Amino acid sequence: MRYEDLYRRSIEQPEAFWAEAATAIDWNVPPQRILDYANPPFRKWFVGGTTNLCHNAVDRHLAERGDQLALVGWSSETGSVRELTFRQLHREVNTFAAALQSLGVDRGDRVVVYMPHTVDAAIAMLACARIGAVHSVVFGGFASHNLALRIDDARPKVLVCADAGSRGGKVIPFKPMVDEALARAEHPPVHVLVVNRGLAGELPMRPGRDVEYGPLREAHAKAEVPVEWLESNEPSYILYTSGTTGKPKGVQRDVGGYAVALALSMWSIYDIRPGQVMFSTSDIGWVVGHSYNVYGPLIAGATSILYEGLPTSPDPGIWWRICERYGVRTMFSSPTAVRVLKKQDPSWLQRYDLSRLQYLFLAGEPLDEPTAGWITGALGKTVIDNYWQTETGWPVLTLMPGVEMRPVKLGSPGLPSPGYRLRVIDEATGQDVGPGEKGVLAIQPPLPPGCLTTVWGNDERFIASYFGHFKELLYSSLDWAIRDEDGYTFILGRTDDVINVAGHRLGTREIEESVSSHPSVAEAAVIGVHDEVKGQVPVVFATLKRSDGDAAESAAQMMRTVTEQLGAVARPSRVYVVNALPKTRSGKLLRRSLQALAEHRDPGDLSTLDDPNALEEVRRALERGADAGG
Ligand code: ATP
Ligand code: MG
Helix, strand or coil, X not given: CCHHHHHHHHHHCHHHHHHHXXXXXXXXXXXXXXXXXXXXXXXXXEECCEECHHHHHCHHHHHHHCCCEEEEEEECCCCEEEEEEHHHHHHHHHHHXXXXXXXXXXXXXXXXXXXXXXXXXXXXXXXXXXXXCEEEECCCCCCHHHHHHHHHHHCCCEEXXXXXXXXXXXXXXXXXXXXXXXXXXXXXXXXXXXXXXXXXXXXXXXXXXXXXXXXXXXXXXXCCCCCCCEECCCCXXXXXXXXXXXXXXXXXXXXXXXXXXXXXXXXHCCCCCCCCEEEECXXXXXXXXXXXXXXXXXXXXXXXXEEECCCCCCCCCHXXXXXXXXXXXXXXXXXXXXXXXXXXXXXXXXXXXXXXXXXXXXXXXXXXXXXXXXXXXXXXXXXEXXXXXXXXXXXXEECECCCECCCCCCCCCEEECCCCCEEEECCCCCCECCCCCEEEEEECCCCCCCCCCEECCCHHHHHHXXXXXXXXXXXXXXXXXXXXXXXXXXXXXXXXXXXXXXXXXXXHHHHHHHHHCCCCEEEEEEEEEEECCCEEEEEEEEEEXXXXXXXXXXXXXXXXXXXXXXCHHHCCCEEEECCCCCEECCCCECHHHHHHHHCCCCCCCCCXXXXXXXXXXXXXXXHHCCCEEC
């Protein structure tokens, strides 16, 4: 099959295409109508069909692959590995589902899952799916403020948490943070279900509200909980966006469309068949974790690896050791993680037998050419950039080696996934731009299966946030893009990442690419800073591969590199060399906070900030003065 044929069919005959794709999953009642688009921009896929995510991820594999590994939880933090076959997973999910029911959780009720990236977290999610409860996973690295905001939006009946997480060997107690969040929340859950890993010692428990899972697990050890068949468009889960640009939105996902899109993506994009092994280094707190750590691989009858820990501990070879041990075929990670590895001794990539590893997919932020080039060379495997969003649930732009491996173009995540009618629109006129011209990436509705159905509890916000940018009804999350003659799309960053220097509009990404091409640079962030004369000037914050490198010398060279590559207009006004850059917990650069600090403003909402030290680093650098320019 050719990619072109598959894609064209999905666009020209969407109902026939998706009806066929829908046969990849089990339905209790088959869909009565493939698409209902009577109420744009809302759309319903597989109307009248009833199905269940847990059934498709677990139960339906029991007959053929009950003894195959379903989940592997590898923790560098606790030094433990937990392996579950599909049969064992089925057992654990039934027990957990019974425990939730004993706490009063019913179809349609919300359950907040605030857990580290462990097998137990996946069990909790699948248990919710089994009984038709709507899970809302909150990343375990968020503190009580973030948790409270999400609780008040989702209004859960039960909150499931672990006693503690662990990061870099340091135990992070969760229960006190939960207690604090519940004290702040206006709509706290009735019960808190605590999965005790034995990391945090004596737990503060409030009688009547807080329940330990251990005794419930014993009590329900033999429970059989029938799956709840849901209409395809009922909600399966809520997941909040990363909050890179502002207040997170509660992305609501359906059941049938999501399952069908994931099933399609597993063979066509990730080239994974039943029995093969996928390793995504994401966290269940993010959309990649939902789609490609839990639901996607399991729906496909594949084995999924959940890794808890840093990519560098106990040593920078750990991910490759896991690949060798389990025969991983497809790996999924992020550019941020690759940049971390780039700072390590490259020989770590040579020490393990990676003969079964075929692909490394990377997503979450722009994959700059130097990073893409480095990892492709160092690993000697196919590296594929993936562009998507929490909202879409699966790739928008990708290459599809399971169908046909089209050539990689460094700097581009490739071609549209099936069902996505992509357009590149002129911001001012709302017209399509030509090949090679820059515009805003938009999706012509109806959105394909798998994408969000609405913003939780707020249809107006769904319309205003995503469909209100152009005269025409078009979906956009406001990323800049260029499509070339061959249809490859390049993402140039977010529309608010553009700076205006003396009337010239420059993408921060272009300048970042240029700075990163300097051999001693590990990572760079470029922002526009207010300037009396020019309006804005580019300012660079960069980390070096070797922290003992000469900062001033490197900074001066970065300025020269940009001037040579992009011209004097893009020449950074100042370059600051720092030890760390501020990022969200999902690994995205927080340019808006950097810019605020550089302009002596309040850095704003820092609740999604990963490492407060990084911000201090920047503050100190600004006080100390630039390493070049200024
Ligand atoms: P919020 O919407 O709350 O501000 P966010 O957009 O960071 O947060 P996510 O849904 O996690 O939340 O991220 C999606 C965004 O990440 C995309 O819109 C895009 O800006 C960026 N992105 C993801 N993958 C890529 C990629 N391969 N190349 C370039 N940018 C990417
Ligand atoms: Mg977004």
